[in-house]
Amino acid sequence: AQSVTQLGSHVSVSEGALVLLRCNYSSSVPPYLFWYVQYPNQGLQLLLKYTTGATLVKGINGFEAEFKKSETSFHLTKPSAHMSDAAEYFCAVSGQTSYDKVIFGPGTSLSVIP
Amino acid sequence: DAGVIQSPRHEVTEMGQEVTLRCKPISGHNSLFWYRQTMMRGLELLIYFNNNVPIDDSGMPEDRFSAKMPNASFSTLKIQPSEPRDSAVYFCASSPRGQGAGANYGYTFGSGTRLTVV
Numbered sequence: 001a002q003s004v005t006q007l008g009s010h011v012s013v014s015e016g017a018l019v020l021l022r023c024n025y026s027s028s029v030p031p032y033l034f035w036y037v038q039y040p041n042q043g044l045q046l047l048l049k050y051t052t053g054a055t056l057v058k059g060i061n062g063f064e065a066e067f068k069k070s071e072t073s074f075h076l077t078k079p080s081a082h083m084s085d086a087a088e089y090f091c092a093v094s095g096q097t098s099y100d101k102v103i104f105g106p107g108t109s110l111s112v113i114p
Numbered sequence: 115d116a117g118v119i120q121s122p123r124h125e126v127t128e129m130g131q132e133v134t135l136r137c138k139p140i141s142g143h144n145s146l147f148w149y150r151q152t153m154m155r156g157l158e159l160l161i162y163f164n165n166n167v168p169i170d171d172s173g174m175p176e177d178r179f180s181a182k183m184p185n186a187s188f189s190t191l192k193i194q195p196s197e198p199r200d201s202a203v204y205f206c207a208s209s210p211r212g213q214g215a216g217a218n219y220g221y222t223f224g225s226g227t228r229l230t231v232v
Contacts, residue, residue: 032218043118043205043223044157051218090157098214101170102221104157 002027002093004105012111019063019078021108023091026072033074034092034102035065044090050074061085086112118224120206126230132194135227138187139208147221148181148191149205157205163189164212196231203228 007022025031032051036044048059055067061084065076074091091105119138127133139146148160161171163183171181178197183189193200207221 034217034220041225043207043225044221045223046220049218049220094214094217096214098212098216100214100217101159101162102213102217106156 002031002095002100002103004091004093004103006089006091006105006108008108009106010109010111012113013081014113015083016080019076019081019085019110021076021089021091021110023065023074023076023105024072025074025091025093027093027095029095029097029100032094032096033065033067034094035059035063035074035076036090036092036104038088038090038107040087047076047089081110081112083112083114086110118206118208118222120204120224120227122227123225124228124230126232127196129197129231130195131231132192133196133200133229133231135191135204135206135229137189137191137206137224139189139206140222141187143208143210143222144186145209145212145216146183146189147207147209148189149207149223151203151205151226152201160191160204162213169212193229196229198231201229201231 003026034049035047037047038044050067058064088107090107094102121136146163160173161181166183181191203226205226207223209221210219
């Protein structure tokens with residue numbers, strides 16, 4: 001079984017500052033890891049994903065995340081926050097069999113202060 | 115492609131009434147998911163269809179909830195009778211390959227239906 005925790009239900013950063021959203025997972029099998037973003041009144045949108053290979057993955061809008069197996073983490077970063085980054089961010093984990101569901105974390109709300 | 119289309123965007127209904135939520139997945143996607151989002155419980159998977167067949171409905175809360183996918187381009191989620199605790203945002207998502215290894219293709223979500231039961 002898989003599970004996801006996201007440290008901090010709400011994060012505030014200044015415009016231009018580093019964005020760091022934390023995600024830790026639990027999985028008994030090699031995981032697939034995802035970050036999704038949800039803008040107000042919209043559905044979730046895939047930001048980036050890790051499946052195999054390179055542990056540093058890049059996504060849309062300048063975001064990237066690093067898979068660290070030893071720390072069971074998949075933190076999301078962006079060097080410089082933009083006002084348009086304000087949204088809810090969900091980390092998710094899945095196993096690789098057809099029975100494995102994608103399990104979403106509780107979400108982190110990101111506010112960007114001008 | 116117009117993406118995953120859900121209707122209605124908002125629904126307000128009285129307790130005891132029947133509610134039907136609709137979803138049109140992306141053409142060519144063979145998997146469809148219904149999720150419910152609430153502040154208390156976050157995102158919960160209700161049911162998963164693959165090639166129009168329900169594969170996993172273990173997340174359906176109770177018999178008041180039912181879902182159908184009569185063809186590859188349409189699905190419904192029905193609540194009968196509705197209760198105030200059903201108030202939530204209901205999302206439909208589709209994917210080219212479904213769960214497990216297929217999840218790496220990513221899920222495309224609709225904009226959701228905000229259901230309020232009074």
